[in-house]
Amino acid sequence: MISGCDTVVTFDRHPRGMLAEAPPRLATTQLMRERLAALAVREIVLLEFDSNMRQMPPDAFASQILARRLQADSVRVGSNFRFGKDGAGRPRDLGGHGFAVEVQPLVEQGGTPISSSTIRSLVSAGEVERARQMLGCPHEVALISPANPALDAGIRLVEDGHAAPATGRYNCLVATAVGGWVPRQVSFAGGVAEIAGFADGPPLPDHALAVQLLECID
Structure with a gap:
């Protein structure tokens, strides 16, 4: 731990994944680190969410x-923060452990609280522009090459566990193999993505690439 610096604490996986299928991810760990670093966050702590963590009572957490472990001086959480076994802990339960507690009200946009669940719903409905407004940046999807080499080079698969948009055609920015981004239209359907003009312009990565969703065309 870096003493006296702002630190973001989260889990290495979604807690719901221990009980059922985890909800789709909105960002890879690396992308999350990059975005938080841009906000001047100096340290990120990824807690392993294993069976012991799942069974830990709120007071013990x-x-x-x-x-004890993180030696927190102060803790800031949202008003809907839940922690401990079965999510039984509430913000008020953080008091009395030697650190200050600050409860932040939920941030809203157009009367709707901004949350990962809301953003996932927008992405899955193809409303990527509204999702971008809530995220503060375009939603980024990780694509990988299919196992079948006979398929067109522009065909990619959405990486397992990532939030894919609804079936449709989107204006996007695609990461190149030489750095930077190029505009492309990408069609999504059932976890499969087809990149228009794949061979045009700067070379794109052969295997994994990132796509930022700007708007749905149709």
């Missing part, structure tokens, strides 16, 4: 993890 506050005292053992936040106070």
